[in-house]
Amino acid sequence: MNRVTSDPRLSAGTAPAAAAEAVPPDTPRIRQRYWTARARRDAWIFILFALPNIALIAVFTYRPLVANFQYSLLNWTLGEATAINVGLQNYIDFFTSSSAVSVLGTTAIFTVFTVGGAMVLGLLVALALNQKVPGRTFARAAVFAPYVLSGVGVGLVWLFIFDPVYGVLSWILRGLGAASPEWINDPKLALVMVIIVYIWKNLGYCAVVYLAGLQSLPQDVMEAASLDGAGTFRRFISISFPLLSPTTFFLLITTLLSSLQAFDILKVMTPTGQGTNTLMFESYLQAFGAYNRAGASAAVSVILFILVLIITVVQMRFVERKVHYA
Numbered sequence: 577m578n579r580v581t582s583d584p585r586l587s588a589g590t591a592p593a594a595a596a597e598a599v600p601p602d603t604p605r606i607r608q609r610y611w612t613a614r615a616r617r618d619a620w621i622f623i624l625f626a627l628p629n630i631a632l633i634a635v636f637t638y639r640p641l642v643a644n645f646q647y648s649l650l651n652w653t654l655g656e657a658t659a660i661n662v663g664l665q666n667y668i669d670f671f672t673s674s675s676a677v678s679v680l681g682t683t684a685i686f687t688v689f690t691v692g693g694a695m696v697l698g699l700l701v702a703l704a705l706n707q708k709v710p711g712r713t714f715a716r717a718a719v720f721a722p723y724v725l726s727g728v729g730v731g732l733v734w735l736f737i738f739d740p741v742y743g744v745l746s747w748i749l750r751g752l753g754a755a756s757p758e759w760i761n762d763p764k765l766a767l768v769m770v771i772i773v774y775i776w777k778n779l780g781y782c783a784v785v786y787l788a789g790l791q792s793l794p795q796d797v798m799e800a801a802s803l804d805g806a807g808t809f810r811r812f813i814s815i816s817f818p819l820l821s822p823t824t825f826f827l828l829i830t831t832l833l834s835s836l837q838a839f840d841i842l843k844v845m846t847p848t849g850q851g852t853n854t855l856m857f858e859s860y861l862q863a864f865g866a867y868n869r870a871g872a873s874a875a876v877s878v879i880l881f882i883l884v885l886i887i888t889v890v891q892m893r894f895v896e897r898k899v900h901y902a
Contacts, residue, residue, distance in 0.1 A: 626886025641881070645744055647874035654868040668876035675853070679876075683854040687835045693775040695827055698782025703812075705783065706790045716787070720780035727777070731844030732771045735760075738845075753868060770845055770852050774838060782827055789823035790816065836884055855880040 589860030600873060633638055648666055652659035705716050722730065737744045738759040759769045799812050839856050846852045849861050855876055863873035 578833050586874045591877055627783060644874045644877055644881075645873055648878045650871040650874075652869075652871045654863065654870050659871070662871070666872050667879070669872065670875055670879070675858075679855060679858045681838070682767065682852065685767065686774075686838070686852070686854055687832065689771045690718070690774045690778070690835045690838070691828070691831045693771070694778040695824070697775065698779050698827075700780065700787050701783040701789055702786035705787050715876065720784050722777050723780040726775070727840030728844055729745070730777055731841040733770075734776075735845050738769050750786045760846070761850070766846050770842055773841055774835070774844065777841070779833065782831065785823060785827055786820065789820045795821055827890075831886065832887060832891075833884060836880065836887075851891075 619794070640695055648662055649661055650659040653663045656826070665856075685840040689834055701719055705719065736742070739747050740756040740758050740760065743756065749756045757765055758764045774825065797815060798811060806814065837856055838852075838854065839860065842849075842852050842854065842857045849857055853861065859873045861867070862869050862876060
């Protein structure tokens with residue numbers, strides 16, 4: 577009878593090593609094929625559909641952006657065939673000029689009040705439109721309609737309303753025995769005027785987005801809070817508003833970028849920039865106003881681009897931490 581003897585080298589601890597040593601070194605290993613025919617086909621389909629879009633973005637977005645950086649380093653007057661490379665002199669001239677503080681301050685005031693006013697009033701309107709009352713569909717459409725209107729048309733209509741002589745507002749004030757303010761000629765009132773118009777135009781956008789957020793809130797949570805004795809205001813402060821933080825964050829980014837790039841209403845209502853010189857409008861005035869300085873205009877545009885980039889990064893980095901996603 578043969579006796580089976582156990583080899584200590586084939587114990588549990590050394591069996592894998594012994595098995596690995598038993599494989600001849602020149603034995604080919606089977607590699608998994610990641611780049612299969614289907615993967616190549618999917619890659620070509622992706623390139624086929626994505627390449628036209630990438631080409632359009634590169635030609636019409638990134639190429640002008642790079643060219644604008646190059647133009648900001650030039651002393652170039654529109655219409656001249658030659659330009660002088662001055663380096664960062666256009667940036668130095670802007671920040672050392674007397675109008676730099678005014679332009680940056682006007683940009684900050686315009687952005688803060690238009691973004692804050694549109695979001696706060698939009699939320700209040702959304703709360704009203706969320707009620708089950710007759711005619712709410714028509715009211716929602718009427719509130720959203722100004723947002724899709726042309727900025728030029730909106731500016732012309734409101735310019736007639738604010739006209740101190742022939743405007744509708746002046747006619748109402750004269751009927752009440754009061755004089756109409758000089759909205760157009762007073763720089764401070766001109767800024768207030770365009771802020772009111774811009775809030776009115778963007779109010780419907782914020783209201784509709786907030787309305788969508790309100791209608792997506794979990795109703796079981798709201799009903800549980802109501803059964804616990806929480807009133808309407810308490811439910812809104814403790815439940816609804818925190819759950820609307822993704823909507824608020826989205827609106828904050830989109831309306832902020834839109835306000836920083838506002839131009840059409842400013843140009844129509846204050847053609848020469850009477851107290852409404854934001855960075856965007858100042859860039860236009862430098863190039864196509866009385867100066868025809870394309871290099872200085874490009875420098876202001878680059879400053880605006882950097883400002884928008886910083887604000888976006890800060891929002892995505894810090895503000896999003898306070899967003900409560902379901």
